[in-house]
Amino acid sequence: MGQGSKRITIKNVNIEAGRNGSTTSGIFIGGSTSATASGADNDSIVIDNVNIQKAYYGIYAYGTSANPAKRIYITSSFGSDSTDNFITQRGVYLYYANNILVNYNHIYNLTTSSSTPQGIYLYHSDTATVMNNIIHSVIYTGTSGYGGHGIESYYSNNALIANNMIYDMQGDGWTSITASSMAGIVIRYSNENKVYFNSVNLFGDYTRSNATITSAFFADANSSELDVRNNIFANSMMNTDNIGAKSYAIYSLAAPSAYTFLDYNDYYVSGLQGVLGYFNSTDQTTLASLRAATGKDVHSINVDPEFTSNTDLHTSNSDLSSMGTPIPDIDTDIDGDPRYPIPSIGADEVELLPINLKLASIDNTIHGCEYSGNTPVKFTVVNMGTTQITTFDASYILDAETPVTQIFANKFK
Amino acid sequence: MLKRLLLRYLLTNLNSFDAAQFTFSTNITIDPTIEHSLRVYVSCDGDGNRNNDTLDIRISDVYNLVVSPYT
Numbered sequence: 001m002g003q004g005s006k007r008i009t010i011k012n013v014n015i016e017a018g019r020n021g022s023t024t025s026g027i028f029i030g031g032s033t034s035a036t037a038s039g040a041d042n043d044s045i046v047i048d049n050v051n052i053q054k055a056y057y058g059i060y061a062y063g064t065s066a067n068p069a070k071r072i073y074i075t076s077s078f079g080s081d082s083t084d085n086f087i088t089q090r091g092v093y094l095y096y097a098n099n100i101l102v103n104y105n106h107i108y109n110l111t112t113s114s115s116t117p118q119g120i121y122l123y124h125s126d127t128a129t130v131m132n133n134i135i136h137s138v139i140y141t142g143t144s145g146y147g148g149h150g151i152e153s154y155y156s157n158n159a160l161i162a163n164n165m166i167y168d169m170q171g172d173g174w175t176s177i178t179a180s181s182m183a184g185i186v187i188r189y190s191n192e193n194k195v196y197f198n199s200v201n202l203f204g205d206y207t208r209s210n211a212t213i214t215s216a217f218f219a220d221a222n223s224s225e226l227d228v229r230n231n232i233f234a235n236s237m238m239n240t241d242n243i244g245a246k247s248y249a250i251y252s253l254a255a256p257s258a259y260t261f262l263d264y265n266d267y268y269v270s271g272l273q274g275v276l277g278y279f280n281s282t283d284q285t286t287l288a289s290l291r292a293a294t295g296k297d298v299h300s301i302n303v304d305p306e307f308t309s310n311t312d313l314h315t316s317n318s319d320l321s322s323m324g325t326p327i328p329d330i331d332t333d334i335d336g337d338p339r340y341p342i343p344s345i346g347a348d349e350v351e352l353l354p355i356n357l358k359l360a361s362i363d364n365t366i367h368g369c370e371y372s373g374n375t376p377v378k379f380t381v382v383n384m385g386t387t388q389i390t391t392f393d394a395s396y397i398l399d400a401e402t403p404v405t406q407i408f409a410n411k412f413k
Numbered sequence: 414m415l416k417r418l419l420l421r422y423l424l425t426n427l428n429s430f431d432a433a434q435f436t437f438s439t440n441i442t443i444d445p446t447i448e449h450s451l452r453v454y455v456s457c458d459g460d461g462n463r464n465n466d467t468l469d470i471r472i473s474d475v476y477n478l479v480v481s482p483y484t
Binding site for chain 1: 426428429432435436450451461464468
């Protein structure tokens, strides 16, 4: 589609670009002078139920700085099971494209030997909504130090990245993630990005002699006002050529102050190279140290998400049930199942347990003139299960003294 | 009296996603000159998720908070 294309729908077709070894696109939305030129006024374009394969880029939308492409809605499939028909570099590439919806896409088997492949790449593209996508097997096959990225937001503000499942990012890795080593979600030079309810799983062995790093989530030092909640970030990758390699759940060059919210996430690493997080230029090996380093993540957890498999990120792990926080307007999961009032962490909403009592808060307000020395202990519980609760025990311990336990019960029983 | 009992009844029958605040019948004594740790945990028969049952808080600077406004 050349400059000035408006109100166009492409639906129910299969597309092969014919070559995937050079800069071809299954669908190109840009200028008229060449297949890689920018173009203005390409607006209101719907790409629905299209299968794209054998291309360098699945979809490449390239607007202009002064006049970005607008209102492009993409719901399709990008990839092939046939090696000859792989997409090589990027599934969805949006460059100067604003108010985009990338929803319910399957992006898979991106394989290249040239540089970092990306499932979805936002570049100078503001106000994109990237939701309910399954992105997997994004693979760099060369030996020059690159790896796959699931979703990357680069110079792109106000993106919403939610309900996505991302797994199997491969390559030979590098010592930094910026534009290089394997990662699930990457935020660079981007502000006000919202990252909610994603499930990311990095796994597998790779080889490189350097002390490489990989991370399920990455933010650079040039990003700010980030909101990262309700995500599962899991990583069990292993560089078998360097025991000093590290596999992070979250790796942040952004300072804690760059996060408006960072909470209600599940960070999980396993294997000899697993490190839970990186903040303040320091490895944070435990959830406690991560909290201390950031002053955030008070409600985050560190549990094995127990995915159905490495390549199926659904889960029935009750440890994730009702451990998230409600996010306005995200009321379904990746399968369209409703989110509960207090939702699960991750892209897949976990079924409620029959009995699940949650201690929500300790409510003591000991400050200023309210201090008396002799203080009641108040707390709030929430019934997260399906069964009515009529009695429970509660205890408190002050300064490692003997616990004080009390039964709270229905007085009419 | 009846109203008070009814309130207790409602508070202790928790349906799905009901929240309620409770208070222990015994108080704690806080020394304002030192930091205190307070752990609270709940237990319910058949609870399938024990990872959301415990919270800790630290109580500190009570002395300063009390005194500072008046010095």
